Every structure is written in C-alpha cells, then in structure tokens.
Amino acid sequence: MDRLACFGNDPSDKPPCRGCSSNLVEPYIKCAECGPSPFLLCLQCFTRGFEFKKHESDHKYEIMTSDFPVLEPGWTAQEEMAVLEAVMDCGFGNWQDVAYQMRTKSKEECEAHYMKNFINNPLFSSTLLNLRQIEEARTADTAIPFKPTDDPPRPTFDSLLSRDMAGYMPARADFMEEFDNYAEWDLKDIDFVDDDSDLLHALKIAVVDIYHSRLKERGRRKKIIRDHGLINLRKFQILEHRYPKEVQDLYDAMRRFARVVGPIEHDKFIESHALEFELRREIGRLQEYRRAGIQSFCSAKVYERVKHVREDERRKRTMLVDVLQYIQDGRACQQWLSKQADIDAGITPVVITTSATGRRSAPPLNLTGLPGTEKLNDREKELCQVVRLVPGAYLEYKQALLNECRRQGGLRLAQARALIKIDVNKTRKIYDFLIKEGYINKT
Numbered sequence: 001m002d003r004l005a006c007f008g009n010d011p012s013d014k015p016p017c018r019g020c021s022s023n024l025v026e027p028y029i030k031c032a033e034c035g036p037s038p039f040l041l042c043l044q045c046f047t048r049g050f051e052f053k054k055h056e057s058d059h060k061y062e063i064m065t066s067d068f069p070v071l072e073p074g075w076t077a078q079e080e081m082a083v084l085e086a087v088m089d090c091g092f093g094n095w096q097d098v099a100y101q102m103r104t105k106s107k108e109e110c111e112a113h114y115m116k117n118f119i120n121n122p123l124f125s126s127t128l129l130n131l132r133q134i135e136e137a138r139t140a141d142t143a144i145p146f147k148p149t150d151d152p153p154r155p156t157f158d159s160l161l162s163r164d165m166a167g168y169m170p171a172r173a174d175f176m177e178e179f180d181n182y183a184e185w186d187l188k189d190i191d192f193v194d195d196d197s198d199l200l201h202a203l204k205i206a207v208v209d210i211y212h213s214r215l216k217e218r219g220r221r222k223k224i225i226r227d228h229g230l231i232n233l234r235k236f237q238i239l240e241h242r243y244p245k246e247v248q249d250l251y252d253a254m255r256r257f258a259r260v261v262g263p264i265e266h267d268k269f270i271e272s273h274a275l276e277f278e279l280r281r282e283i284g285r286l287q288e289y290r291r292a293g294i295q296s297f298c299s300a301k302v303y304e305r306v307k308h309v310r311e312d313e314r315r316k317r318t319m320l321v322d323v324l325q326y327i328q329d330g331r332a333c334q335q336w337l338s339k340q341a342d343i344d345a346g347i348t349p350v351v352i353t354t355s356a357t358g359r360r361s362a363p364p365l366n367l368t369g370l371p372g373t374e375k376l377n378d379r380e381k382e383l384c385q386v387v388r389l390v391p392g393a394y395l396e397y398k399q400a401l402l403n404e405c406r407r408q409g410g411l412r413l414a415q416a417r418a419l420i421k422i423d424v425n426k427t428r429k430i431y432d433f434l435i436k437e438g439y440i441n442k443t
Contacts, residue, residue, distance in 0.1 A: 018052055019045030026078070027065035031055055040064070071117045083110055084118075168231045179221050183214040228263045247274045367391060383433050387426050397422075397430060401440055410443030 017024055019041055029046040031039040034055045041050060049057035066077035082102055090097040095107035102110060168175050190204050225231060243251060250273055258266045294300050364385035367373045372391035376384065384394050397420045404419055405411040416431045417424055434440045 015040055017042040017045055018055075019048075019050040026067065027063050030062045030064050032060040032062050034059065072113070075113060079104060083114060086110075087114065175222070179218045180214050183211055187211055224259050228258055228266070243270075243274055244277055247277050364388070365390075379433075379437065383429065387429050389426065389430075394430070398434065398439070401431070401434060405440040408443065411440050412443055 015024075015038065016022060017028070018039055022042060024040055024042055028043065029041045031041070039052075039055050046061070051057050066081070068077055069075060070077045070080050079102070083098065083105070086098040086101040090101060095111045098110045099105055099107040105113075186207055190207060192201070192204060196204070241248070247270070251270055254266075254269070261269075289300050289303065292303060294303055365388040367376075367381055367384060370391055372395055373381065375395060376391055380394065381391075383389075384391055387394075389397075400419055401411060401416055404415065408415070411431075413428060413431050417427050420427055420430075431440075435442065
C-alpha cells in the first residue's frame with residue numbers, strides 16, 4: 001500500500017465515493033487496477049468490500065492521505081497546502097490572519113516555516129525561476145496561426161461586410177486598424193548611437209519594452225477575437241438570438257469575462273444556464289399542471305388547448321371595452337365595429353368622416369391592462385387617454401425629455417419635437433403637461 005497525497009483540501013476538488021456518493025474525507029482508498037478514471041472509495045465502503053462493474057474487492061489499492069511530512073518534521077503535506085492557500089488569501093506578511101486561517105500553527109511558526117522553505121530555500125527559488133521562464137516562453141509574443149481558405153472574402157473598404165467583420169482582412173489574416181494603432185509613432189525617431197549616455201540608452205530601451213508590451217496586447221486581443229469567433233459580428237449576434245430573452249441578458253452581462261476563459265468553457269457556462277432556464281420553465285409548467293389538478297400528459301394537452309382558447313377570448317373581450325364604454329355614442333360604436341370588420345376581412349380600414357367637422361375625433365384610450373399604467377398618476381393617466389398614447393411610450397418620452405432638460409438646463413418646444421418623433425400636436429400636449437406639472441422648465 002502506498003501513501004499518496006491529494007491535491008486539494010476542498011472535498012469538492014475530489015470526485016465522490018463510488019459506493020455511497022459521499023464527499024471523500026482523508027484517508028480514502030484509490031483502486032490501483034481500475035482506470036483510467038480514478039476509482040475512489042471511502043473507508044466504510046472499502047471495509048464492506050464494495051464491488052462495481054470491473055472493480056473487485058481483491059484489487060490492489062492505495063491509501064490516499066496527506067498526513068505525512070514533506071519539507072520538515074512537524075508540518076504535514078495538508079498543512080503545507082493550507083499555509084500556501086492562506087498566504088494567497090491573506091497576503092504575504094499578514095501572518096496573524098494566516099495563522100488564524102491555519103488554526104494549527106502560530107503566526108511565528110507560519111512566518112518562520114514560509115520564509116525558510118519558500119523564500120530562502122535555494123532549490124525552491126530556482127524551481128520558481130524555471131517555472132517562470134517556461135511560462136514566459138510559452139506565452140511569448142508569437143504569430144497567431146491562421147488557416148487560409150481557397151478563396152477568402154475580400155470586402156471593400158467601409159462596406160457592410162467589412163464593418164460586420166470589424167475591419168478584418170482574411171487575405172492578410174490581419175485587421176485594417178490595429179489596437180493602439182499609433183504605437184509605432186513613439187519609435188519612429190529613436191536611433192541608437194554609440195555616444196549615447198547610459199541614462200539616454202536606458203530610456204530608449206524602456207521605450208522599446210513599452211512598445212513590445214503593446215504588441216503583446218495586440219496579439220492577446222486578436223487571439224480572443226479569433227478564439228471566440230467574434231470576427232463576423234452579425235453571425236455572432238444571430239447565434240446569440242437563439243437563446244431566450246433571460247439567457248441573452250446573462251450573455252450580455254458575462255461577455256466581458258470571455259477574455260479570461262477559453263471559448264469552450266465560456267460556451268459551456270452559457271449553455272448550462274440556458275439549460276437551467278429551460279428546466280426551470282419546464283418545472284414551472286409542471287407545477288401549473290399540478291395546481292390545476294392535471295395528472296397525465298394527455299390531460300395537459302387538453303388543458304393547454306383550452307388555455308389558449310381562453311386567452312384568445314380574453315383578448316377579444318379587452319378589444320370590446322372601448323365600445324362598451326362609449327356605447328351611448330352610436331356613431332362611434334358603428335365606426336369601431338366597421339373598422340374591426342374590415343381588419344378581420346383583411347381590408348384596410350377606412351376612417352369615417354363628417355362633412356361638418358372633417359375627421360371625427362377618436363374616443364379616449366382605455367388604459368385597462370396596458371403595461372406601465374400602474375406607474376402613472378391620475379393626471380398622467382388622463383393625458384395618455386386624451387392623447388391616445390400607451391403608458392410605456394409616454395414614460396419613455398418623458399424620461400428622454402427629462403434627461404435632455406437636465407443636460408441643457410432647460411428645454412424648448414422645438415427641441416422636444418426634434419427629440420421625440422411623433423405627431424407634433426401630441427408632442428406639444430406632452431410638453432405643455434410636463435411644463436405645467438413642473439417636471440421640466442423652459443430655457
């Protein structure tokens with residue numbers, strides 16, 4: 001039996017026990033013959049002789065534990081990992097909090113052990129240096145590979161396709177305008193000569209280093225664009241629209257984090273939330289069936305069909321509210337019925353006019369059930385009824401006029417008409433109302 005250390009203290013870092021599915025707590029057992037995925041068992045399942053598929057109770061096994069010294073006696077492997085995590089969480093030098101998070105060592109012990117084994121240890125320092133050099137070599141600024149096609153598109157300058165592709169030119173595998181496009185200007189007049197002073201030479205070297213850092217940032221941004229498929233912006237937006245509205249909002253909020261994770265991980269994250277949304281919606285639908293007393297999917301189909309019919313009837317009743325409120329006006333009632341008959345027949349409705357007054361004035365708008373009505377006060381509701389403006393549009397126009405008034409310090413009628421593109425008479429009524437109520441002021 002071998003004693004092997006685990007790679008983390010968090011139980012979520014390890015897979016669960018294959019026997020009872022509980023979180024593994026050290027020490028636990030790893031089968032030495034089953035693989036390639038590790039077959040792990042807790043001590044209780046191991047003592048019962050748990051067997052599963054190809055795993056048998058007489059297989060060779062290893063005891064997984066970190067309860068053994070690594071760098072010096074008195075410090076187990078688990079404590080070594082704990083002190084590294086505590087320094088990472090609390091910061092180097094904050095030994096009081098490090099010891100509080102460790103709970104098994106004092107701050108003097110934590111400081112002395114860390115300085116001896118991780119700072120002043122020549123072997124460990126050289127290992128860190130080698131790891132840093134390997135990482136820098138791996139992430140060095142190199143050309144981003146581009147797989148050419150037989151006939152890459154060559155969009156003309158400032159064309160629609162060129163704008164959709166963010167100025168990318170496939171034939172050159174590069175962008176028409178780079179990030180930090182004028183970074184080379186700082187180098188165009190630099191010339192290294194033999195009689196430069198040490199200070200001047202160092203300044204020129206620093207400028208060149210800054211330019212190299214800009215080139216690395218260009219390469220990083222290009223890699224993000226290509227890895228995540230952002231070159232064809234329109235295609236990317238079409239792919240976004242396949243998600244529901246709630247998932248699209250999450251996509252927009254999490255897009256900024258795509259630069260720190262790979263494209264596959266980012267897509268998995270979004271897809272998992274899309275799946276969660278679908279599951280929640282399905283659960284809500286099943287809960288609705290249960291509240292309605294539905295016990296089979298056949299009954300659920302009948303319920304959905306009847307529900308749609310009921311919603312259609314409710315919409316039709318809502319459309320008749322205008323007529324029912326003004327039923328005493330026979331001419332207006334007849335006009336509304338004729339208009340609805342023309343709409344149902346697929347004919348453009350004709351406005352009924354009179355010879356004396358021209359076009360007949362429309363009845364006030366009924367706000368019952370319209371979104372945003374609850375956000376209006378009584379005077380605003382009266383305005384929307386008279387002007388025949390839905391509450392949502394009124395709130396949008398009101399906010400736009402308020403913002404412009406705050407920005408300009410006042411607002412004229414001409415500015416209001418230029419800001420909201422609706423009927424000028426409606427604009428004037430809204431403008432006069434906001435002036436009267438004190439929401440805005442004239443310049």
